[in-house]
Amino acid sequence: MRWLTGGYGTVEGTCAYFDVLAANAAAGSGKRGFGVWLDGRLAGYVDLEPDLGDGLDPGDVNLTYAVHPWARGRGVAVEAVRLVCEVLRTTAVGTRAALRIEPGNAASLRVADRAGFVLLREVVSATDTHPDGTPVTFRVFARDL
Numbered sequence: 001m002r003w004l005t006g007g008y009g010t011v012e013g014t015c016a017y018f019d020v021l022a023a024n025a026a027a028g029s030g031k032r033g034f035g036v037w038l039d040g041r042l043a044g045y046v047d048l049e050p051d052l053g054d055g056l057d058p059g060d061v062n063l064t065y066a067v068h069p070w071a072r073g074r075g076v077a078v079e080a081v082r083l084v085c086e087v088l089r090t091t092a093v094g095t096r097a098a099l100r101i102e103p104g105n106a107a108s109l110r111v112a113d114r115a116g117f118v119l120l121r122e123v124v125s126a127t128d129t130h131p132d133g134t135p136v137t138f139r140v141f142a143r144d145l
Contacts, residue, residue, distance in 0.1 A: 021047070036067070036080045043071035046080040048087070050094050055123035055140050061094035065111075072107070081115045089145040096145060100125075100138035109139070117141035 009017075024030035031049040035042055044067035052062040063084055067076045085097045099117055101108040112119075120140045128136040 034080070034084065036065075036076060038071050038074065038076055041071075042068070043076050044068050044080065046077075046084050048084055048093070048097075054125055054127045055100055055121075055138055056098050057096070057142075059095035060098040060142060061088055061096070062098050062100060075114075077108075077111045078114045081111060085115075085143060085145060094145065096142045098143075099141040101141065102136060103139055112141040115143065117143045 018033070021031060021033040025032045030051060031047055033045055033047040036044040036046055044065060046063065046065040049062040049064070056062060063081055065077050065080055067080075081097070081099075088094055088097055097117070099108070099112050100123075101112060103109075103122070118141060120142050122137060122139050125136045125138060128138075130136060
């Protein structure tokens with residue numbers, strides 16, 4: 001993953017992360033994740049995080065996603081974001097879906113536009129940093145649920 005993580009994950013780290021997401025899903029709280037399938041193959045992931053406050057307003061639910069290289073350019077991220085917005089709406093988790101996107105991430109900026117999100121502001125993160133320690137700047141987009 002190029003954005004946010006700064007590097008590649010390990011099998012062990014990924015398994016541990018999935019365990020946390022599964023426990024949160026079972027409890028119905030915290031960060032939760034979904035696999036995204038296309039043509040019978042795992043095409044990526046989408047997470048929802050109702051407790052993230054960095055740059056967001058109360059009631060905003062942060063969404064993050066990753067699409068595997070073979071599935072990019074096929075609308076996978078837009079559809080995954082749309083589906084998770086529907087999950088949020090039907091489960092009454094939050095009042096808005098939010099995306100925090102680095103200004104240089106052109107693909108995610110296109111996803112925000114195509115999924116009906118509106119730019120709210122640009123913020124300097126209080127929690128996320130680049131590998132050199134400088135804070136990440138995000139454009140914050142939102143969509144009512």
